Amino acid sequence: xxxxxxxxxxxxxxxxxxxxxxxxxxxxxxxxxxxxxxxxxxxxxxxxxxxxxxxxxxxxxxxxxxxxxxxxxxxxxxxxxxxxxxxxxxxxxxxxxxxxxxxxxxxxxxxxxxxxxxxxxxxxxxxxxxxxxxxxxxxxxxxxxxxxxxxxxxxxxxxxxxxxxxxxxxxxxxxxxxxxxxxxxxxxxxxx
Numbered sequence: 001x002x003x004x005x006x007x008x009x010x011x012x013x014x015x016x017x018x019x020x021x022x023x024x025x026x027x028x029x030x031x032x033x034x035x036x037x038x039x040x041x042x043x044x045x046x047x048x049x050x051x052x053x054x055x056x057x058x059x060x061x062x063x064x065x066x067x068x069x070x071x072x073x074x075x076x077x078x079x080x081x082x083x084x085x086x087x088x089x090x091x092x093x094x095x096x097x098x099x100x101x102x103x104x105x106x107x108x109x110x111x112x113x114x115x116x117x118x119x120x121x122x123x124x125x126x127x128x129x130x131x132x133x134x135x136x137x138x139x140x141x142x143x144x145x146x147x148x149x150x151x152x153x154x155x156x157x158x159x160x161x162x163x164x165x166x167x168x169x170x171x172x173x174x175x176x177x178x179x180x181x182x183x184x185x186x187x188x189x190x191x192x
Contacts, residue, residue: 003029013039013068014059017050017078024050029057036130037061037087038072042098042151050078050099054085063090063111070130074099077153082106093136093164098153104160110136112166115173135178136164140189142180151187158192 001015002025008014013035017024024038031037037059041047052074061071069091074080080101086109087093093108094101117134126132126142133142141151164176181189 018047020046021049025053026057027055032060034062034067036068036070040074040076042075048077052080054082056084058086061089070095091134092138095130095138096155096157097141098151098155100156102158103162107163108136109165109167111168112170112174113168115170118173133178134174136166136176138178140180141182141187155189
């Protein structure tokens with residue numbers, strides 16, 4: 001799927017690359033979504049090896065009640081290449097639970113006006129979807145340590161000339177970047 005020069009608005013999720021080695025390219029676009037702007041599905045290994053290329057685009061997650069609040073997430077062994085993009089979330093700007101992401105010349109912002117969830121995930125294991133620690137950029141995995149099947153792959157993220165920031169009245173209650181690494185080599189997290 002390729003989007004070029006599109007303003008895409010939806011009450012659902014904008015793009016969900018599924019299927020072995022699915023490819024999504026977004027150029028010169030704006031996505032405004034109540035669900036995720038872009039999200040992968042880790043339900044089966046058949047959805048692995050996705051290739052996502054984003055350039056010169058803006059991704060806005062809705063702040064409305066009941067909205068996902070996360071602009072995009074990658075939670076499978078795949079690749080995401082992003083250049084000259086703006087990502088705006090209200091729970092997470094981006095959540096990368098697995099795979100390889102290279103983000104250049106971009107801005108990732110998460111706006112928090114409520115600190116109710118500031119310590120909610122402190123001592124909790126992560127759930128599915130975006131029920132994880134809140135930040136502008138959340139990386140890695142925090143599943144049950146004895147879980148032998150979930151998210152057993154590394155997370156590798158490179159940021160280049162990119163701004164990651166928290167905004168809003170509760171911005172000081174949340175980190176710009178939250179990284180969690182499990183204690184096994186399969187779930188190693190690397191941030192460059």
